[in-house]
Amino acid sequence: MLNPLATKLNRLGGFRVANAYELEFGPGRKVAAPQDIHPHGAEITHTTLLLSGMAFRYKMMAQGRRAIIGILVPGDFTNPIFPSRQQLDYAVGTLTTCEVVDVPSRHLQDLAGSNPRLAEALWSCFQVDGAIQRDWTAIIGQFCADKRVAHLLCEIRRRLELVGLADRETFSLPLKQQDLADAMGLSVVHANRVMQELRRRGLIRTVNRTVFIPDLDQLEEFAGYDTGALPKVGPPETSPWSRAV
Amino acid sequence: MLNPLATKLNRLGGFRVANAYELEFGPGRKVAAPQDIHPHGAEITHTTLLLSGMAFRYKMMAQGRRAIIGILVPGDFTNPIFPSRQQLDYAVGTLTTCEVVDVPSRHLQDLAGSNPRLAEALWSCFQVDGAIQRDWTAIIGQFCADKRVAHLLCEIRRRLELVGLADRETFSLPLKQQDLADAMGLSVVHANRVMQELRRRGLIRTVNRTVFIPDLDQLEEFAGYDTGALPKVGPPETSPWSRAV
DNA sequence: CGATTACTTGACACCGGTCAAAGCCGGTGG
DNA sequence: CCACCGGCTTTGACCGGTGTCAAGTAATCG
Numbered sequence A, B: 001m002l003n004p005l006a007t008k009l010n011r012l013g014g015f016r017v018a019n020a021y022e023l024e025f026g027p028g029r030k031v032a033a034p035q036d037i038h039p040h041g042a043e044i045t046h047t048t049l050l051l052s053g054m055a056f057r058y059k060m061m062a063q064g065r066r067a068i069i070g071i072l073v074p075g076d077f078t079n080p081i082f083p084s085r086q087q088l089d090y091a092v093g094t095l096t097t098c099e100v101v102d103v104p105s106r107h108l109q110d111l112a113g114s115n116p117r118l119a120e121a122l123w124s125c126f127q128v129d130g131a132i133q134r135d136w137t138a139i140i141g142q143f144c145a146d147k148r149v150a151h152l153l154c155e156i157r158r159r160l161e162l163v164g165l166a167d168r169e170t171f172s173l174p175l176k177q178q179d180l181a182d183a184m185g186l187s188v189v190h191a192n193r194v195m196q197e198l199r200r201r202g203l204i205r206t207v208n209r210t211v212f213i214p215d216l217d218q219l220e221e222f223a224g225y226d227t228g229a230l231p232k233v234g235p236p237e238t239s240p241w242s243r244a245v
Numbered sequence C: 001c002g003a004t005t006a007c008t009t010g011a012c013a014c015c016g017g018t019c020a021a022a023g024c025c026g027g028t029g030g
Numbered sequence D: 001c002c003a004c005c006g007g008c009t010t011t012g013a014c015c016g017g018t019g020t021c022a023a024g025t026a027a028t029c030g
Helices: A004-013 A105-114 A116-142 A145-162 A177-184 A188-200 A216-223 B004-013 B105-114 B116-142 B145-162 B177-184 B188-200 B216-223
Strands: A029-031 A036-038 A046-052 A055-060 A066-072 A091-094 A098-104 A170-172 A205-207 A210-212 B029-031 B036-038 B046-052 B055-060 B066-072 B091-094 B098-104 B170-172 B205-207 B210-212
Touching: A004 A046, A004 A116, A004 A145, A046 A105, A055 A177, A055 B116, A066 A116, A066 A145, A066 A177, A066 B116, A098 A105, A105 A116, A116 A145, A116 B055, A116 B066, A116 B116, A116 B177, A145 A170, A145 A177, A145 A188, A145 A216, A177 A188, A177 B116, A188 A205, B004 B046, B004 B116, B004 B145, B046 B105, B055 B177, B066 B116, B066 B145, B066 B177, B098 B105, B105 B116, B116 B145, B145 B170, B145 B177, B145 B188, B145 B216, B177 B188, B188 B205
Parallel strands: none
Antiparallel strands: A029 A098, A036 A091, A046 A098, A055 A066, A055 A091, A170 A210, A205 A210, B029 B098, B036 B091, B046 B098, B055 B066, B055 B091, B170 B210, B205 B210
């Protein structure tokens, strides 16, 4: 399959800013689940590209509570690169078995230096990352439980779609209800009730770890999901972020 | 007074990475409060440096609700710069009258190009920004109301201290209770009760818009505030982020 | 001062947390 | 092939934290 990063960059950058071979960072390695890709506080010497599977960023809080602060899908980097020595303020763990490849800071910088349009697209990646983080802050603070979860589903679906791993009606959701809870600031019990409620309303159906969406527009409206919240990237006419009217 | 950005960069970078004159971006302008420095969705052609006063990033949500997603103190930039054309996914408004100066992307890039250590420090700024955003996501999701607010107070105090505008026991807090509420995902009424509770416990005292902290360690412990959550920057021995043992 | 804006209070409802127990798998080994 | 088992999901009872509404008080500003 095409490198998911190449897929994403081409769409973010507008059109063919990257060739797959440029983004071959060497042989990937498999990481089982559940397991950490980066421990908390790890010295940052490289970033890690997710090639397949799903992962998440998290922080351990007081009393063993776990805050999930972001989901990673194929084509995502675990962290931005740093010119200076820094430590990660969060950890990265796997949700499923993942195929990943480490990318040294230098490598990415050289690549960006040799291809300005690619550099822009890579930059966009990290900006989108930040925009999603801001979204989470706003949503967790303002939305009630069912809309939070619905919004998360919309976000994950859209990001998977961007790398060709979801369509309007189906996507894979490896998150357990405990994970949904830790991500959206809920208890497991309530996460369960919310999922039941979403099913009862006919907004989603779930089989195994797969979500079916009878009517995506309806779900996105319920969730208050606005793709415009993510930065517009690339020429409007080809931007995968621009919402179909 | 010394440019607050210079103060911050010198501390983030470890030691004198910047001279004040390098960071004179021209004459500042005054922006009254409450008023927008950047409207939502503004095209990003420059960033704006806050020289004095306080401001905040926010998003308007459904039903006129306002989500405050970050506070800006002197020395902060309203937004990161982009190599490509992008739009801001949030707005920036003033809490007090602010003195600001616009910095074109090019200017900042040239400056970074001419001074590698300064570039690193600038980079750290934006990384700290991201780390704070992640903190908010985690805190709003996991903490109960009183700890959220206490945590916010600790954060603001620390950031003001970094630019020489606060000490261990006093700082200026121009946020109204409505602002605290919109930032921490509470109702105004509850924000009020929480502030009362913090005062009742003797963790803070407030006069006008000034907060007095009888015992900072106690407040930070109550808030679960850990400066380690922010990335370590610069040599440990001079880093203002490393917590005094 | 008068008018507006901010803060405070009380009553009440409800969302969502907690606790505890019971089903429902999927996987493993006999 | 079946019985067991551990992790995940589901349920119910209960209650506490927060939101909402509505009113009153204090501060601020022209």
